[in-house]
Structure formats: structure tokens, C-alpha cells
Amino acid sequence: MEFLAYAALALFFLIAPLLGISAYLRMGKLEKTQRERNNALNARLSALESELERLRQPLPQLTPQEPEPAVENLATPAMVAVNASKPAPTPHARQEQKALSGLDLESLIAGHWLNRIGIVALLLAGSFFLKFAFDNDWIGPAGRVAIGLLSGSALILFSQTLLKRGYSYFSDGIAGLGAGVLYLALYAAHQLYHLVPSWAAFSGMAITTAALMGLALGRDSQRIALLALAGGFLTPALLSSGVDAQIQLFTYLAVLNMGLLFLARRRDWDLLPPLALAATIAYYIGWHEQFYRDATHLLPTLVFLTLFFALFSALSVLQTRRGGRLTALQILLLVLNAAFYLIALGDLLYDLHRPYLTLALLLISTAYLGMMRLAPPSPSRLPFAAIALTAATLAIPVQLEGEWIAIAWAIEGAALAGSGFRASNTSLRGAGLILLALSALTLISDLPDGGAFLLNARFAVFAVLVACLGMSAAWAFRTENSLSSNERLGFAMAGVGTNIFALWGLSLELWDVFSAGLEQMLSLSLFWAVYATMLILVGVRRNIPVLRWQALALFGLLVGKVFLYDLSLLDKAYRIASFFALGTVLLTVSFFYQRRQGAEKSGKES
Numbered sequence: 001m002e003f004l005a006y007a008a009l010a011l012f013f014l015i016a017p018l019l020g021i022s023a024y025l026r027m028g029k030l031e032k033t034q035r036e037r038n039n040a041l042n043a044r045l046s047a048l049e050s051e052l053e054r055l056r057q058p059l060p061q062l063t064p065q066e067p068e069p070a071v072e073n074l075a076t077p078a079m080v081a082v083n084a085s086k087p088a089p090t091p092h093a094r095q096e097q098k099a100l101s102g103l104d105l106e107s108l109i110a111g112h113w114l115n116r117i118g119i120v121a122l123l124l125a126g127s128f129f130l131k132f133a134f135d136n137d138w139i140g141p142a143g144r145v146a147i148g149l150l151s152g153s154a155l156i157l158f159s160q161t162l163l164k165r166g167y168s169y170f171s172d173g174i175a176g177l178g179a180g181v182l183y184l185a186l187y188a189a190h191q192l193y194h195l196v197p198s199w200a201a202f203s204g205m206a207i208t209t210a211a212l213m214g215l216a217l218g219r220d221s222q223r224i225a226l227l228a229l230a231g232g233f234l235t236p237a238l239l240s241s242g243v244d245a246q247i248q249l250f251t252y253l254a255v256l257n258m259g260l261l262f263l264a265r266r267r268d269w270d271l272l273p274p275l276a277l278a279a280t281i282a283y284y285i286g287w288h289e290q291f292y293r294d295a296t297h298l299l300p301t302l303v304f305l306t307l308f309f310a311l312f313s314a315l316s317v318l319q320t321r322r323g324g325r326l327t328a329l330q331i332l333l334l335v336l337n338a339a340f341y342l343i344a345l346g347d348l349l350y351d352l353h354r355p356y357l358t359l360a361l362l363l364i365s366t367a368y369l370g371m372m373r374l375a376p377p378s379p380s381r382l383p384f385a386a387i388a389l390t391a392a393t394l395a396i397p398v399q400l401e402g403e404w405i406a407i408a409w410a411i412e413g414a415a416l417a418g419s420g421f422r423a424s425n426t427s428l429r430g431a432g433l434i435l436l437a438l439s440a441l442t443l444i445s446d447l448p449d450g451g452a453f454l455l456n457a458r459f460a461v462f463a464v465l466v467a468c469l470g471m472s473a474a475w476a477f478r479t480e481n482s483l484s485s486n487e488r489l490g491f492a493m494a495g496v497g498t499n500i501f502a503l504w505g506l507s508l509e510l511w512d513v514f515s516a517g518l519e520q521m522l523s524l525s526l527f528w529a530v531y532a533t534m535l536i537l538v539g540v541r542r543n544i545p546v547l548r549w550q551a552l553a554l555f556g557l558l559v560g561k562v563f564l565y566d567l568s569l570l571d572k573a574y575r576i577a578s579f580f581a582l583g584t585v586l587l588t589v590s591f592f593y594q595r596r597q598g599a600e601k602s603g604k605e606s
Contacts, residue, residue, distance in 0.1 A: 141188075141192075141193035141195060142193070142195060144185075144188070144193075145185050145188060145189040145193065145195060147185075148181050148182070148184060148185025148188070149182060149185050149186075151178075151181055152178045152179065152180075152181035152182035152185060153178065153182070154178070155174055155175070155177055155178030155181065156174075156175050156178040156179065156211070156215075158174060158178075159171040159172070159174040159175035159178065162174060163219065168219070168221070171219075172219070172221050172223045172224055175212075175215060175224055175227075176223070176224065176227045179208055179211075179212055179227055179228075179231055180231075182204070182205075182208045183205060183208060183231055183234070183235075183238070186201045186204040186205050186208070187201065187205075187238045187239070189201055190239060191238070191239070198239055198241060201239055202235065202239050205231065205235040205238070205239070206232075206235065206252070208231060209228050209231050209232040209235065209256070209259075210259070212224055212225075212227055212228035212231060213225070213228045213259050213260075213263060216228055216263060216267075217263060217266065217267070220267060222267070222269045222271065222272075225260070225263050225267075225269060225272055226271070226272070226275075228259075228260070228263075229260055229272060229275055229276060229279070232256045232259075232260070233256070233276075233279040233283070235252075236249055236252065236253075236283065244287075244290075244291040246287065246291065246297065246300060246301070246304075247300065249283065249287065250300075250304040250307075253280055253283060253308075254304065254307055254308065254311070256276075257276050257277075257280060257308065257311055257312075258311065260272050260273070260276045261273060261276070261311060261312070261315050264315065265315060265318055265319075270319075270327055270329040270330055270333075271329060273312060273315055273329075273333045274329055274332050274333045274336065277308075277312055277333060277336055277337060277340070278336070280308055281336075281340050284305075284308075284344070288301075288347075298348060301348065302345075302348065305341060305344050305345070305348075306341075308341075309337060309340075309341040312333060312337040313334075313337060313367075313371065315333070316330065316333060316334045316337070316371070317371050317374050317375065320374075320375040320376070320380045321374065321375065321376065324376050324378050324380065325378055325379065325380050326380045326383065331383055334383050334384075334387070335383065335387070338364075338368070338387045338390075338391075341364070342361070342364070342390075342391065342394065345357060345360055345361075346394075346398075350398065354398055354399060355399070357398050358395045358398050358399040361391045361392070361394050361395035361398065362391070362392065362395050364387075364388075364391040365388045365389070365391035365392040365395070366388075367388075368384045368385070368387045368388035368391065369384070369385070369388045371384045372384035372385050372388065382427055385427070386427075386431075389416075389431055392412075393409070393412065393435065393438075396408040396409060396412070402446065402448060402457075403443075403446075403448045403457050403458070403460070403461040405439075405442050406439045406440075406442040406443045406446075406461050406464075406465065407439075407460070407461055407464045407465075409435050409436075409438050409439040409442065410435070410436060410439035410464050410465045410468040410469075411464065411468060412435050413431075413432045413433070413434070413435030413436035413438075413439060413468060413472070414432065414436070414467075414468035414469075414471055414472055415432070416428050416429070416431045416432035416435060417429050417432030417433065417436070417471075417472040417475065418432075418471070418472075418475060419432075420432060421475045421476075421479060424482070426484070426487070429487060430487075430490075432472060433472070433490045433491070433494065436465075436468060436469060436472060436494060436497075439465055439468070440465060440469075440497060440501070443461055443462070443465060443501075448461060450508060450509070450512045453509055453512070453513055454509055458505075458508065459505055459508075459509055462501055462502070462504070462505030462506075462508075463505070465501055466498055466501050466502045466505065469494045469495070469497050469498040469501065470495075470498040472491060472494050473491050473492070473494045473495035473498055475491075476488070476491030476492075476494070476495075477491075477495075477544070492546060495546060495547075496546070496550060499531075499535065499547075499550055502531075503528070503531055503554070506527065506531075507524055507527065507528075510523045510524060510527055511523075511524070521561075521565065522577060524561075525558060525561060525562060525581065525582065526581055528554060528557070528558045528561075529555075529558055529581055529582060529585040530585075531554065532551045532552075532554040532555050532558065532585075532589075533551070533585055533588070533589060535547050535548070535550055535551035535554065536548060536551040536552075536589055536592070539551060540592075555585075555586065555589070558582065559582070559586075562579065562582050
């Protein structure tokens with residue numbers, strides 16, 4: 001019986017590739033014939049449209065000097081000929097039109113449903129018979145495997161017959177059933193009965209997957225392509241021996257992905273690539289968690305990760321160049337591929353090889369900029385640009401530490417915002433705002449220590465962030481009319497942040513200069529009063545209401561500090577100085593406002 005199993009396996013190795021090749025060639029001929037028919041029909045349709053257009057043209061106006069009866073007699077046959085060109089439908093034609101309009105219930109039940117139910121019943125009868133034979137040991141393990149291989153191949157052959165008769169959907173189901181039987185038979189031959197070595201079972205499953213790909217391509221059936229994807233990715237799991245076989249596994253996954261991506265590209269099947277990438281990620285995570293232990297795996301792992309990344313990235317570029325715009329599934333593939341590669345690289349290189357990780361991130365950013373240039377000018381370029389910016393931004397915290405991260409992100413954000421204003425690009429301006437916000441959050445979460453007055457790392461971070469926020473807000477103020485409401489709000493918040501961080505940074509410096517608590521509180525009161533006064537003056541001179549409201553808010557904070565804190569805690573001398581300074585500043589500002597209102601009122605009256 002073992003000889004029978006080997007013979008069936010050898011026969012399967014010969015039949016399975018031929019099935020895929022045969023289906024591909026047959027469908028190629030059918031496509032060629034259909035293309036020729038379509039071309040002929042298009043030519044005839046164009047000729048008929050030209051003739052109809054010619055008949056629709058008005059006849060030339062004749063102006064004979066004397067009416068001739070012959071002209072009237074000639075017009076009648078012409079009209080008759082035109083009207084006679086459309087004959088009335090015959091009774092036979094009416095019957096054909098009625099038949100084509102839809103099948104009656106009797107034909108639907110007898111000709112379609114009973115046919116499919118009968119096939120399913122026969123398949124179940126055969127399954128029950130085989131189970132009964134297996135339970136009674138009529139057929140041994142080798143015979144069971146042979147029956148599985150032969151029946152699976154026969155089902156795929158039978159599906160070809162069904163396809164020729166027009167049962168495309170049912171044919172795909174039978175082909176999938178046959179493929180499933182083949183996978184199970186090969187699995188049983190190795191894992192359950194140990195009749196064949198692992199390489200033989202693996203080769204058989206790989207050939208089955210290749211045959212399904214050929215069938216999918218030949219039949220133009222995405223359903224069979226999905227079956228090939230499922231069978232192809234289940235093969236390593238079904239035949240796993242629990243031993244580390246990184247090179248073999250990842251090589252197989254690379255070849256399988258090449259075939260699936262070729263199908264997706266050839267037939268525009270957008271569902272295949274994300275599923276293939278998700279399965280590849282699952283295999284990588286499973287292998288990494290179980291077998292990745294030391295640096296001996298690092299180089300081959302990086303090579304295969306880069307190969308997977310290159311395969312799916314190439315498909316994304318080709319999809320963009322073909323369609324111009326990316327679909328939701330194509331954008332999902334682009335983002336998932338980049339995220340997987342970046343996360344995997346960070347996991348492998350962050351702890352021990354940060355310089356190499358930084359270089360890799362910069363190279364990835366450059367690569368995505370190149371992909372963006374390859375894409376046609378359209379919104380489809382934006383995902384590539386966003387990923388390039390993300391990779392470059394991630395390189396900063398990888399290589400730098402502490403306050404330098406906030407400084408680098410602030411400079412990058414201001415550069416992007418400035419580029420967005422010069423190029424009138426909303427996306428660049430939005431990316432700049434995001435980076436400026438990240439810089440501010442980084443500074444808040446990890447405030448550096450101070451040092452010499454104004455000559456320390458903490459004040460340097462505040463100064464750079466304030467400068468970048470201020471420049472961005474100033475650029476937005478100059479082009480305010482061309483910005484959307486959301487952008488105006490975002491850059492207005494950047495302007496407010498400019499004054500908040502400037503006030504905060506300088507207050508910290510003054511606090512460190514004076515050692516005594518009383519001197520510290522008095523210096524803060526005086527500084528806040530001066531800063532609020534400057535905001536008032538600039539806001540009035542430049543007619544910027546946001547600055548004036550910030551000044552009033554700061555005056556309110558100052559009044560609360562003086563009356564609630566300075567009044568109860570400061571000594572007499574400091575208390576007098578604090579209240580004197582506050583009163584003087586508030587009266588000056590009030591007088592300035594009243595004078596301004598009077599000038600405006602007199603100007604209106606005149």
C-alpha cells in the first residue's frame with residue numbers, strides 16, 4: 001500500500017502543475033478570442049453609429065424653379081426605405097427574448113438547484129463510505145493518502161469541466177474543495193502516518209499552491225486566489241517540526257508573496273496584498289518570539305525584513321502609477337508595510353545599534369521621498385510624504401537625548417511650516433504644527449535643569465521653541481486670509497504658546513537668580529507686569545486682539561498673585577514695592593486705553 005501512496009504522490013506532482021498551466025493557457029486563448037470578438041463588435045458598432053449619424057443629417061434644400069412631380073415621387077421610396085430598415089420582430093424572436101428575460105421557477109429548481117444538491121449528496125455519500133471503510137480498516141494509511149491525492153486532483157479536473165459549461169462560481173467551489181483535500185492528504189501523509197518526509201509533503205503543498213495560482217490567473221478568479229493564499233500560508237504551520245528553519249521559512253514566504261503580488265498586480269486584486277502582508281507579519285512575530293535569541297540571527301533577519309518591505313513597497317508604487325489615486329486597501333497596505341518595517345527595525349537595533357537604526361530611518365525617509373516622486377502628481381503622494389516625514393522624525397529621538405529632541409523637533413516643525421506657507425501646502429503646515437506640539441510636550445514632560453543665567457540647556461530649549469512658535473505664528477498672521485478656520489486656530493494657539501513658553505522660561509531664570517523667596521516673588525511680579533505691558537503695546541500698535549487679550553489675562557494673574565500671595569507673605573518693604581509697581585502699571589495701561597478710545601471716538605465724529 002505504501003507503493004500506492006508514492007505512486008499517487010508522483011502522479012500528483014505531475015498533474016498539479018499541468019492543471020495550472022493548462023488553465024492559464026486555455027483562458028489565454030479564450031481571452032484572445034473574446035478580445036477579437038469585442039474588437040469586431042466595436043468596429044461594427046462604430047460603422048452603424050457612423051451610418052446612423054449620416055442618416056440623421058438633413059437632406060440638402062433644393063430650390064427648383066418649377067415644381068416637378070418626380071421629386072415628390074422620389075421622396076416617398078426614400079422614407080419607405082428608411083422605415084423598412086427596422087423589421088418587426090418575428091414570433092420566434094419574441095420567444096427568445098422571453099426566454100432570455102429570466103428562467104422560470106421550474107427550470108431554476110430542476111436545472112440548477114437539483115444539480116448542485118445532487119453533487120453535494122454524492123460527495124457526502126463518498127465521504128461517508130470512506131469513513132466507514134477507514135473505521136473498519138478496509139483501507140490502510142497509504143491507501144487513504146492515495147485516495148485523497150487522486151480525489152483532490154479529480155475534483156480540480158472536474159471543476160474545469162464545470163467551468164466550460166458556464167458554472168464559474170460552482171466550479172471555483174469544487175476547485176477549492178479539491179485543493180483542500182490535497183492539502184489534508186499531504187498533511188496526513190507526513191504528520192499523521194509518516195509515509196513521506198517533510199520535504200516531499202512541503203513540495204506537494206507548494207505545487208498545489210502554485211497550481212491554484214495558475215487556476216486563479218487563468219480563470220480570473222479572486223476566490224481561487226484567496227484559496228491559494230490560505231493554502232500557501234497554512235503550509236509551514238501544517239508541516240512545522242518545531243525546529244528553527246529561518247532561511248527556509250522566510251525564503252518560502254518571499255517566493256509566495258512574489259506570486260501573490262504578481263496576481264494582485266496582474267488582475268487588480270487589492271484584497272490579496274494586505275492579507276499576504278498580515279500573514280507574513282504573523283509568521284515573523286511567531287518566529288521571532290520563539291527562536292530569535294542572539295546576534296547570529298540579526299543579519300539574515302534584517303535581509304529578509306528588507307526584502308519583504310521592498311516587495312510590498314514596489315507594489316504600492318506600481319499601484320499608484322497605474323491608478324493615480326490609492327484606494328482604501330492600497331493605503332492600508334502602504335501604512336501597514338511601513339509600520340511593520342519601522343517597528344521591526346526598532347526592536348532589532350534600538351538597544352545595541354542605535355547609529356545603524358538612525359541611518360536606516362534616514363534611508364527609509366529618503367526611499368519614501370523617492371517613491372513619492374515616482375507617483376503621479378495627485379493626492380496619492382501624501383501617504384508617501386507622511387511616512388517619509390515620520391521616519392525622519394523618529395530618527396531624532398533615536399540618536400539624540402533629552403533637550404536635544406525638543407530642539408530638533410521644534411526646528412523641523414518650523415521648517416515644515418515655513419515650507420508649507422511658501423508652497424501653499426496645507427499638509428506641510430499641518431505637519432509643522434504637529435511637530436511643534438511634540439516639541440512642547442517633550443519639554444514639559446522632561447524639563448532640563450538650569451544653570452548660569454540665560455546660559456544653560458534649559459533656557460536654550462525654551463528660546464528655540466519660542467522662536468519657532470513665534471515665526472510660525474507670524475507667517476500665519478501675514479497669510480491669514482488664505483488659511484482655513486482650523487489652521488487659523490492652530491497657529492493662533494502657536495502664538496499663545498509663544499508667550500506662555502517665553503514667560504515660563506524667563507520666570508524660571510529669574511527664580512534661579514534670586515535665592516531668597518521674597519526677592520523671587522517680587523521679581524516675578526515686576527517681570528510679569530513689564531511683559532504684560534509690552535504685549536498691550538504691541539497688540540495695540542499692530543492691531544492684534546489676541547495679544548491684547550493675553551496681556552489682560554496676564555494682568556489678571558498678576559493681580560491675583562499680588563492680592564492673594566504678596567499681601568500675606570511679603571515683608572512691608574517688598575509688599576509696598578509690589579503694590580506700587582502693580583498700581584502704577586495698571587493705571588498707565590488704563591490711561592492708555594482711555595486715550596485710545598477717545599482718539600477713536602473723535603476720529604469717528606470728525
